[in-house]
Amino acid sequence: MKVAIASGKGGTGKTTLATNLASYMAETESVVLADLDVEEPNSGLFVQGDLFHQETKYKMIPEWNSKTCSHSGNCQAVCNFNAILSLPDSVMVFPELCHGCYACSELCPTNSLPMRPKPMGELKHFQAGDLDFIESRLMIGEEQAVPLIKQTLDYIAAGFPVDVVKILDSPPGTSCPVIEATKDADLVILVTEPTPFGLHDLKIAVETVRQLGKEFTVVLNRFGIGDDGVIRYCEDEGIDLIACIPNSRAIAEIYAAGRLIYPEVPDVKRAVETIADFILRNRKGR
Ligand code: SF4
Numbered sequence: 305m306k307v308a309i310a311s312g313k314g315g316t317g318k319t320t321l322a323t324n325l326a327s328y329m330a331e332t333e334s335v336v337l338a339d340l341d342v343e344e345p346n347s348g349l350f351v352q353g354d355l356f357h358q359e360t361k362y363k364m365i366p367e368w369n370s371k372t373c374s375h376s377g378n379c380q381a382v383c384n385f386n387a388i389l390s391l392p393d394s395v396m397v398f399p400e401l402c403h404g405c406y407a408c409s410e411l412c413p414t415n416s417l418p419m420r421p422k423p424m425g426e427l428k429h430f431q432a433g434d435l436d437f438i439e440s441r442l443m444i445g446e447e448q449a450v451p452l453i454k455q456t457l458d459y460i461a462a463g464f465p466v467d468v469v470k471i472l473d474s475p476p477g478t479s480c481p482v483i484e485a486t487k488d489a490d491l492v493i494l495v496t497e498p499t500p501f502g503l504h505d506l507k508i509a510v511e512t513v514r515q516l517g518k519e520f521t522v523v524l525n526r527f528g529i530g531d532d533g534v535i536r537y538c539e540d541e542g543i544d545l546i547a548c549i550p551n552s553r554a555i556a557e558i559y560a561a562g563r564l565i566y567p568e569v570p571d572v573k574r575a576v577e578t579i580a581d582f583i584l585r586n587r588k589g590r
């Protein structure tokens with residue numbers, strides 16, 4: 305059971321929900337929490353544990369062999385990502401732009417572009433009771449989040465049975481990294497806030513998950529500020545809005561101190577319980 309926590313924009317409370325939900329569910333279930341926001345993972349501010357495993361993750365990029373190159377220009381022509389430049393006397397590879405698709409390497413007529421591993425990030429696996437917390441972090445200067453997200457999901461798939469609940473804290477937005485993080489999820493929970501910006505970005509996120517054919521639901525964070533636009537939108541579109549997390553100074557203070565909120569705020573605990581029930585009912589229905 306894979307549950308992706310996503311949002312159309314950053315700062316809506318996605319990580320707050322992911323960490324509180326995973327920690328709450330781990331009181332009675334085996335749960336994996338994965339921070340897939342690899343450019344800026346911050347679930348670890350709220351969830352600690354003992355380091356169980358750590359590994360460097362690599363991506364494959366081509367390395368030019370000047371001795372065998374016939375300067376055909378083929379590599380530049382086949383690269384869809386402008387990651388390789390064929391000049392009259394040399395070939396330049398731009399590792400930050402390379403998606404490691406192997407096209408240039410496979411189609412080079414003189415085998416002058418063998419693929420070589422290049423470190424792109426670190427994966428860390430922590431354990432705290434029944435909660436396994438996995439965090440991947442891109443190295444500074446690395447721009448491709450997708451390969452690291454994919455490898456993190458592969459690590460989870462290889463290490464945990466299918467019936468374990470996996471909470472995937474996805475990157476914000478609706479671009480390639482969030483598609484990679486949500487495309488295999490059984491359920492996507494879209495976190496939004498009751499403001500015109502929240503509604504605008506929620507609509508884009510809804511369009512995205514509908515195109516992916518995903519089952520999804522909405523959680524409204526900071527309930528009490530703004531307006532009722534999100535609630536009316538969900539009613540009009542027939543979208544389940546399963547929980548509202550209230551806006552309060554107490555929540556903000558607990559968050560700022562890096563603590564979990566549900567143990568201290570009954571309204572948040574009720575919201576998290578409702579979401580957990582929804583997930584478990586969904587799992588049983590499969
Ligand atoms: S495809 Fe191969 S032979 Fe042609 S320019 Fe690129 S590296 Fe050289």
Ligand code: SF4
Nearest residue numbers: 383402403405406408
């Ligand atoms: S591996 Fe793919 S993305 Fe990278 S330079 Fe070659 S063709 Fe471009």
